[in-house]
Amino acid sequence: MIDSDVSIDIKDLTRYYKGNHIPALDQVSLQVRKGDIFGLLGPNGAGKTTMIRILCGLLSPTNGEVTIEGYSLKNEKAFIRKIIGVVPQDIALYSSLTARENLSVYGGICGLKGRFLKERIKELLPVFGLEKSADRHVEHFSGGMKRRLNLIAGLLHMPRILFLDEPTVGIDVHSRNVILENLREINRNGTTMVYTSHYLEEAENLCSYITIIDEGRIITRGTLAEIMERSGSCTSLVDVFLSLTGKTLRD
Amino acid sequence: MRIFFKLVYKDALVVMRDRGGLAMLFIMPLALVLLMTSLQDATFRSVNESGIRLLLLNNDIDSLGLSVEKKMMQSGLFRTFTEIDDRKPTEQEVKDAVAAGRFLIGVIIPHGATQRIRDKVSRNVQMALSGSQPVSGPEDSVFLQVYLDPTTKISFRENLQHSIHEFSSEIESQIILQEITLKINELLAIPVYDLSQVQEEVIFYREEYATRGDTGVIPNSVQHNVPAWTIFAMFFIVIPFAGAMIREREDGSLDRLLTMPVSHAKILFSKTIVFLFICYFQFILILIMGVYLFPLIGLPALQTGDNLGMLSLMALATALAAIGYGIAVGTITRTHQQASIFASISVVILAALGGIWVPVFIMPAFLRQISVVSPLNWALNSFYDILIRNASFSEVFPGIIGLCLFALACILLALIYKKLKWAS
Numbered sequence A: 001m002i003d004s005d006v007s008i009d010i011k012d013l014t015r016y017y018k019g020n021h022i023p024a025l026d027q028v029s030l031q032v033r034k035g036d037i038f039g040l041l042g043p044n045g046a047g048k049t050t051m052i053r054i055l056c057g058l059l060s061p062t063n064g065e066v067t068i069e070g071y072s073l074k075n076e077k078a079f080i081r082k083i084i085g086v087v088p089q090d091i092a093l094y095s096s097l098t099a100r101e102n103l104s105v106y107g108g109i110c111g112l113k114g115r116f117l118k119e120r121i122k123e124l125l126p127v128f129g130l131e132k133s134a135d136r137h138v139e140h141f142s143g144g145m146k147r148r149l150n151l152i153a154g155l156l157h158m159p160r161i162l163f164l165d166e167p168t169v170g171i172d173v174h175s176r177n178v179i180l181e182n183l184r185e186i187n188r189n190g191t192t193m194v195y196t197s198h199y200l201e202e203a204e205n206l207c208s209y210i211t212i213i214d215e216g217r218i219i220t221r222g223t224l225a226e227i228m229e230r231s232g233s234c235t236s237l238v239d240v241f242l243s244l245t246g247k248t249l250r251d
Numbered sequence B: 001m002r003i004f005f006k007l008v009y010k011d012a013l014v015v016m017r018d019r020g021g022l023a024m025l026f027i028m029p030l031a032l033v034l035l036m037t038s039l040q041d042a043t044f045r046s047v048n049e050s051g052i053r054l055l056l057l058n059n060d061i062d063s064l065g066l067s068v069e070k071k072m073m074q075s076g077l078f079r080t081f082t083e084i085d086d087r088k089p090t091e092q093e094v095k096d097a098v099a100a101g102r103f104l105i106g107v108i109i110p111h112g113a114t115q116r117i118r119d120k121v122s123r124n125v126q127m128a129l130s131g132s133q134p135v136s137g138p139e140d141s142v143f144l145q146v147y148l149d150p151t152t153k154i155s156f157r158e159n160l161q162h163s164i165h166e167f168s169s170e171i172e173s174q175i176i177l178q179e180i181t182l183k184i185n186e187l188l189a190i191p192v193y194d195l196s197q198v199q200e201e202v203i204f205y206r207e208e209y210a211t212r213g214d215t216g217v218i219p220n221s222v223q224h225n226v227p228a229w230t231i232f233a234m235f236f237i238v239i240p241f242a243g244a245m246i247r248e249r250e251d252g253s254l255d256r257l258l259t260m261p262v263s264h265a266k267i268l269f270s271k272t273i274v275f276l277f278i279c280y281f282q283f284i285l286i287l288i289m290g291v292y293l294f295p296l297i298g299l300p301a302l303q304t305g306d307n308l309g310m311l312s313l314m315a316l317a318t319a320l321a322a323i324g325y326g327i328a329v330g331t332i333t334r335t336h337q338q339a340s341i342f343a344s345i346s347v348v349i350l351a352a353l354g355g356i357w358v359p360v361f362i363m364p365a366f367l368r369q370i371s372v373v374s375p376l377n378w379a380l381n382s383f384y385d386i387l388i389r390n391a392s393f394s395e396v397f398p399g400i401i402g403l404c405l406f407a408l409a410c411i412l413l414a415l416i417y418k419k420l421k422w423a424s
Helices: A048-055 A077-083 A099-109 A114-127 A143-155 A173-188 A200-206 A224-231 A237-245 B002-017 B019-050 B063-074 B091-099 B113-129 B154-187 B221-235 B238-250 B253-258 B264-297 B308-332 B336-354 B365-371 B375-387 B393-423
Strands: A006-015 A025-033 A037-041 A063-068 A084-087 A161-165 A192-196 A209-214 A217-222 B052-058 B078-081 B105-109 B145-148
Touching: A006 A048, A006 A192, A025 A048, A025 A063, A025 A192, A025 A209, A025 A217, A037 A048, A037 A173, A037 A200, A048 A063, A048 A161, A048 A192, A077 A084, A084 A143, A099 A114, A099 A143, A099 B002, A114 A143, A143 A161, A143 A173, A173 A192, A173 A200, A200 A237, A209 A224, A209 A237, A217 A224, A217 A237, A224 A237, B002 B019, B002 B238, B002 B264, B019 B221, B019 B264, B052 B063, B052 B091, B063 B078, B063 B105, B063 B113, B063 B154, B091 B105, B091 B145, B113 B154, B145 B154, B221 B264, B221 B308, B221 B336, B221 B375, B238 B253, B238 B264, B238 B308, B238 B336, B253 B264, B264 B308, B264 B393, B308 B336, B308 B375, B308 B393, B336 B365, B336 B375, B375 B393
Parallel strands: A037 A192, A037 A209, A084 A161, A161 A192, B052 B078, B052 B105
Antiparallel strands: A006 A025, A006 A063, A209 A217, B105 B145
């Protein structure tokens, strides 16, 4: 039976890469509830990106099932693509095009058209402080401006679910603040978010539910309060993270 | 459909924004076709029209020497010189002048050459008339010394030998007939007419190009080179095409597109449309250059006849084959560097095999057999069919289909590779 509160339902998700006998994801099962900002945390190589790529339809799982808003990822991928938005870790923009042209292209491909598309671009550019740079080529943007535009391109079509893969990596405090504030606002308007980051303080402040994975397995999950309660003497998410994943370097 | 047009708009915009790259896409093919056609035309003219610098030292001031000298002077093939610095050279000076590159060829006709031939013929005629078997020894032979510039190609040397042999054998025949006449006159009371004066040629040949219908198209270096180098240039679209695919993959734009409601096939197809247009425009520009610019710079004008429709179709099929190859290269190679190195070298190999550099019929047997695998060979043959042989559509059709199937095979290969990679 489908739980109407569940946005993403993952069952026994396993993924092996060719030539590697250790799974990148090992029978992971979890649910993301509608309206959550779901923090997916873990050290390098834990399996976060593999999971995001599977959920976005960019990678096929070796085993397991995924349903998004009640639609099977395996059989109804085309429909799922219409209701999700993705903000990749890479600046996935055309650098020789202007900000407005990039948004027009991505918005158009997502099905927005005509006046509505123009209005939507006009509405979002000032929100992220890019209205004055709308007609500048992206190659001349700063890192923070590119990150903000990268985010707009993912949420232009008002997706029901937004996947954010380290959306604030490598930018200054001001840009990060603008991004996080707006993500909260977008979430308040009903968008479910799956968010990965290495900035644990950021996750602590933003996420309503957190899952930490390591070596392809879930090692803890819950609200921040639940995780802290279970951790005993830990005083922050960073302490919990280090106590669960160890202090050795990961590549 | 609106989504597809948005993709085409995006790809066109990305190409147009790279003004330098776009200019290269048109300027380089035009420069290549212009340069290669001019070079080939100049080579053709240097052998047939401009004349080859030849230094002749005629030490035989008699029939053979004078006749060979006269024929060389009259020949359009050679620009014959008999002096260096206003004086007759020595044999060593002839050799030195050729070695120094002042002349491509040096020919020395030895002293007494004609007399030696006369003596030999006289002796043999005498023996023949007295019922004996004519004999000849090495002392009877006449050696013409020929010095060649070491850079001279073998094929050219063969042409030269043929020409000198032709000049000398004619005068040799004359001497034989003169001697026979002389001996007959010694034996017979009634004098006979000098047989050597009967030099009327009885064998003639008439040369005509075997084309269908009266097209008026004269095969020349332009008719041969423009299609060949145009195909070569069009296939170089593989590099920017594969580059565009790899750039999109490397900067994450492709992944973002693939999370949107658009198929990978549509993403590739939109690029195909944009680059097909570029290729076709390249072809039109080269055609215009061949028809209108070439005559202004002294080259023969490209004659397209009344086959513009078939030419356009062939250009599209060639462009499609090149882009199909670009899709395969762009999918299988991982970096821009890999793609550009592999694409440029493989296109040069396919061009060499396909007969772009040298005609397939003069290749070694095993290369001739391999050449049929090159799509550039199919394209070249079909362009020749249209431009030179005035072939009908049904004769060109297999070439068009072959190129389209090649494109399809490349795209299928890319999709299968992509699917396997996605699964792994």
